[in-house]
Amino acid sequence: ETGVTQTPRHLVMGMTNKKSLKCEQHLGHNAMYWYKQSAKKPLELMFVYNFKEQTENNSVPSRFSPECPNSSHLFLHLHTLQPEDSALYLCASSQVYSGDTQYFGPGTRLTVL
Amino acid sequence: GQQLNQSPQSMFIQEGEDVSMNCTSSSIFNTWLWYKQDPGEGPVLLIALYKAGELTSNGRLTAQFGITRKDSFLNISASIPSDVGIYFCAGQLEGQTGANNLFFGTGTRLTVIP
Numbered sequence: 001e002t003g004v005t006q007t008p009r010h011l012v013m014g015m016t017n018k019k020s021l022k023c024e025q026h027l028g029h030n031a032m033y034w035y036k037q038s039a040k041k042p043l044e045l046m047f048v049y050n051f052k053e054q055t056e057n058n059s060v061p062s063r064f065s066p067e068c069p070n071s072s073h074l075f076l077h078l079h080t081l082q083p084e085d086s087a088l089y090l091c092a093s094s095q096v097y098s099g100d101t102q103y104f105g106p107g108t109r110l111t112v113l
Numbered sequence: 114g115q116q117l118n119q120s121p122q123s124m125f126i127q128e129g130e131d132v133s134m135n136c137t138s139s140s141i142f143n144t145w146l147w148y149k150q151d152p153g154e155g156p157v158l159l160i161a162l163y164k165a166g167e168l169t170s171n172g173r174l175t176a177q178f179g180i181t182r183k184d185s186f187l188n189i190s191a192s193i194p195s196d197v198g199i200y201f202c203a204g205q206l207e208g209q210t211g212a213n214n215l216f217f218g219t220g221t222r223l224t225v226i227p
Contacts, residue, residue, distance in 0.1 A: 042117070043217040090155050101146070104155030
């Protein structure tokens with residue numbers, strides 16, 4: 001039990017669909033992150049939220065839209081995705097000033113048809 | 114972006130054997146982390162290192178922060194089947210803070226043959 005949960009665990013969607021990924025952390029952290037994990041590539045940081053404010057957006061296409069309503073919840077809204085967006089999407093959390101020690105959720109395996 | 118070279122990319126070992134893997138970079142890091150990812154799960158933090166030369170153990174796992182601050186090593190002693198998974202190194206650049214300065218290696222896939 002890592003204290004970070006993600007739903008759904010698996011998602012298959014068409015390119016015209018709109019879906020959302022959800023992350024919740026139960027660790028009392030105040031920073032949350034979205035990563036993309038593709039086969040044989042390093043983890044790619046997508047978004048960072050500190051105290052609910054977005055502090056990083058690593059040139060992520062606008063078809064990915066994050067939302068952080070509070071320090072415990074993080075969403076990733078998806079629309080008009082491409083097949084190359086198929087990957088494992090990982091959420092992580094940490095204390096703001098310990099951004100190196102991040103705790104990951106189990107991920108959502110996304111397949112875009 | 115910053116590149117961490119992790120080797121080997123994969124390992125096949127017999128149960129009971131010891132395992133060594135490493136992570137190197139051309140840049141100086143002030144933090145090294147080692148994660149393990151089981152199939153279908155997210156990475157789990159195993160060991161965190163914050164000082165050059167630091168040697169830290171977690172059960173059968175031992176990790177070291179290289180003296181040059183450009184590398185780190187992870188050793189697993191007396192491997193068991195549940196050690197199977199992908200091991201990732203991650204490092205934070207010297208003088209930097211925040212998640213945007215945490216870089217991950219490509220992972221070492223470990224297979225343990227009973």
